[in-house]
Amino acid sequence: LKVGLAGLGTVGAAVARELSVKSELLAERSGRSIEVVAVSARDKNKDRGISLEGIEWFENAVALAESPDVDVVAELIGGSDGIAFDVVKTALERGRHVVTANKALVALHGVEIASIADEKGVALNYEAAVAGGIPVIKALREGLVVNRISRVFGILNGTCNYILTNMEATKRPFTDVLKEAQDLGYAEADPTFDVDGIDAAHKLSILAALAFGARVDFDGVYCEGIRRIAPVDFEYAAQFGYRIKLLAIAENSEDGVIQRVHPCIVPINTPIADVNGVSNAVIAEGDAVGQTVYEGPGAGDGPTASAVIADIVDIARGLIQPAFMRPASRLAPLQRGDLSQRVGAFYLRLGVLDRPGVIAKVTQVLAEQEISIGSFVQRGVTEDGAVNVVIMTHTTTEAAFGRALSAIESLSEVVEKPCKIRVEDF
Numbered sequence: 001l002k003v004g005l006a007g008l009g010t011v012g013a014a015v016a017r018e019l020s021v022k023s024e025l026l027a028e029r030s031g032r033s034i035e036v037v038a039v040s041a042r043d044k045n046k047d048r049g050i051s052l053e054g055i056e057w058f059e060n061a062v063a064l065a066e067s068p069d070v071d072v073v074a075e076l077i078g079g080s081d082g083i084a085f086d087v088v089k090t091a092l093e094r095g096r097h098v099v100t101a102n103k104a105l106v107a108l109h110g111v112e113i114a115s116i117a118d119e120k121g122v123a124l125n126y127e128a129a130v131a132g133g134i135p136v137i138k139a140l141r142e143g144l145v146v147n148r149i150s151r152v153f154g155i156l157n158g159t160c161n162y163i164l165t166n167m168e169a170t171k172r173p174f175t176d177v178l179k180e181a182q183d184l185g186y187a188e189a190d191p192t193f194d195v196d197g198i199d200a201a202h203k204l205s206i207l208a209a210l211a212f213g214a215r216v217d218f219d220g221v222y223c224e225g226i227r228r229i230a231p232v233d234f235e236y237a238a239q240f241g242y243r244i245k246l247l248a249i250a251e252n253s254e255d256g257v258i259q260r261v262h263p264c265i266v267p268i269n270t271p272i273a274d275v276n277g278v279s280n281a282v283i284a285e286g287d288a289v290g291q292t293v294y295e296g297p298g299a300g301d302g303p304t305a306s307a308v309i310a311d312i313v314d315i316a317r318g319l320i321q322p323a324f325m326r327p328a329s330r331l332a333p334l335q336r337g338d339l340s341q342r343v344g345a346f347y348l349r350l351g352v353l354d355r356p357g358v359i360a361k362v363t364q365v366l367a368e369q370e371i372s373i374g375s376f377v378q379r380g381v382t383e384d385g386a387v388n389v390v391i392m393t394h395t396t397t398e399a400a401f402g403r404a405l406s407a408i409e410s411l412s413e414v415v416e417k418p419c420k421i422r423v424e425d426f
């Protein structure tokens with residue numbers, strides 16, 4: 001099986017290395033030899049720690065995708081559009097199998113490119129696009145095939161999980177820990193996609209399409225990042241028996257599927273609360289199997305190459321299946337559920353002026369929306385000299401909490417933007 005690698009960065013170079021070092025093992029396991037015959041990247045002279053001897057170099061990655069000498073094109077460049085999209089589309093149109101690690105591309109153009117793959121009878125595999133080294137696409141597409149999935153959720157962004165874990169452990173603010181993550185290579189120079197939840201939303205939309213048999217609906221994901229979380233939130237959460245995680249959740253509701261990415265307060269004794277550092281975890285709940293939990297490294301050269309190569313080996317073994325479990329033409333639009341009807345409890349941290357009557361006003365607003373208070377803590381002063389007030393509500397709806405929050409924000413005594421975190425009792 002002749003492989004062309006478009007992109008030789010962190011992932012591409014690791015794929016080239018593993019395919020070379022493990023060539024005998026892979027030939028035994030897949031029943032045929034797998035060989036890299038073509039590569040493309042921007043800089044031909046960069047030392048990538050791998051030998052490119054005897055491998056054809058393409059200045060233009062699209063020309064690699066067009067090459068008749070290549071059976072499988074692995075797109076390892078990145079980005080939802082531009083060169084990555086051109087490479088994948090061209091390869092599929094030419095009847096080449098495609099393997100990609102590119103979640104942005106699959107989230108935004110998954111159905112379009114899956115249609116071309118169907119038409120040409122070739123594979124479009126993207127295991128590495130979601131949760132890095134954890135074979136979660138395979139689990140949903142194959143292992144859980146008989147199940148009706150009611151919910152799939154997890155920690156899908158290692159950068160955010162690293163930041164939250166370290167903020168909790170060291171009590172340092174978000175900006176400090178983000179800087180450290182950047183220095184260690186866990187976060188990009190522009191961290192927006194990670195810390196604002198967009199990367200997790202890309203991955204969630206792919207999982208939801210598979211789990212619920214629908215078109216990928218990235219625009220339908222509600223998305224909130226972790227910038228508003230402060231070190232004190234971890235202390236308060238711990239006091240109530242909880243921990244803070246950025247979760248991506250897709251679940252069936254009465255009127256459709258709700259997809260959401262946001263910080264969550266989760267009970268300390270649940271499996272998801274124990275996933276720390278750059279690790280990822282996915283939990284899928286099916287009617288036949290019940291709850292299944294997958295955990296492991298969600299990024300990095302080795303783990304991502306492991307997933308990319310598993311996709312290549314599937315092709316070597318002749319396992320060609322529709323990208324989203326059924327032909328793209330038979331995927332209905334995802335029926336969206338109404339997030340405002342979601343029922344759950346909330347954690348709310350307010351910075352308020354130290355004046356008599358403030359708490360009464362806040363509780364009055366909550367009472368007007370029929371929201372009762374489970375716990376209440378008032379302790380310490382904020383950087384601006386305001387008093388920190390933390391409230392854990394009882395169960396309410398998103399809509400009612402949203403109305404209460406707007407009213408609380410407009411109180412003159414509330415001097416900082418409130419921090420709200422949803423409580424998820426999985």
Ligand SMILES: NC(=O)c1ccc[n+]([C@@H]2O[C@H](COP(=O)([O-])OP(=O)(O)OC[C@H]3O[C@@H](n4cnc5c(N)ncnc54)[C@H](OP(=O)(O)O)[C@@H]3O)[C@@H](O)[C@H]2O)c1
Nearest residue numbers: 007008009010011041042043061076077078101102299300
């Ligand atoms: N890194 C991870 O842990 C990880 C995990 C899961 C998924 N992914 C996904 O894997 C993909 C690759 O990520 P990465 O971390 O390996 O990125 P990377 O280190 O930045 O590598 C990107 C590669 O693409 C090449 N490239 C850029 N523009 C090109 C062009 N116009 N023509 C040909 N080659 C071009 C670069 O060439 P030069 O080397 O010459 O600059 C580089 O080799 C992305 O979709 C990413 O989201 C990454």
